[in-house]
Amino acid sequence: MKITKSSAVKASSITAAKTGVGTTFYKATLSRVMKALEQDGANIWMIWAFQELGFDAIDFSHGLFGSQVRDVGGEDVLYICVTDGYDIEVNGNMEDPEEALDYFGDSELADYIEEATNKIITDHITEYEIFTPQFDKWAPEMLRSGYSFTELADAKQDGYWD
Numbered sequence: 001m002k003i004t005k006s007s008a009v010k011a012s013s014i015t016a017a018k019t020g021v022g023t024t025f026y027k028a029t030l031s032r033v034m035k036a037l038e039q040d041g042a043n044i045w046m047i048w049a050f051q052e053l054g055f056d057a058i059d060f061s062h063g064l065f066g067s068q069v070r071d072v073g074g075e076d077v078l079y080i081c082v083t084d085g086y087d088i089e090v091n092g093n094m095e096d097p098e099e100a101l102d103y104f105g106d107s108e109l110a111d112y113i114e115e116a117t118n119k120i121i122t123d124h125i126t127e128y129e130i131f132t133p134q135f136d137k138w139a140p141e142m143l144r145s146g147y148s149f150t151e152l153a154d155a156k157q158d159g160y161w162d
Helices: 005-019 030-040 045-055 118-124 133-144 149-158
Strands: 022-030 066-074 075-081 088-090 093-095 113-115
Touching: 022 030, 022 118, 030 075, 030 118, 045 075, 045 133, 045 149, 075 118, 075 149, 133 149
Parallel strands: 022 113
Antiparallel strands: 022 075, 066 075, 088 093
């Protein structure tokens, strides 16, 4: 098979998308994020923060640049922006991927959107991307829900918050 210039470019674009080079917006619902964090054994304070605050637990000024939460059919959906920093093509124009979600909808960004996997979620949503948990406020309820004082203290100590 002879490879022409146009087919080589198309093949390299497809390969780039599948190898993680470029930009992808990974989308996940709150329940999907919580399930991934629980399965990964994330810090209990972090999981509780999402339970109490939903996506408001995320500190977008600290990390997850270019990511955002959108209302999709009445449900909040997190779009995690993973990018190499190079502009993406949207409607025939080159655009900054970290600003794309501010200006374009799902249909315009469809080539760059995928469902988030557990690995994507746990690699990109860590303790550093959430606001400091409300320890004093949440501890009594967590104790009532079955956590021991030792579990809460150990998890607080293990977190980056100290």
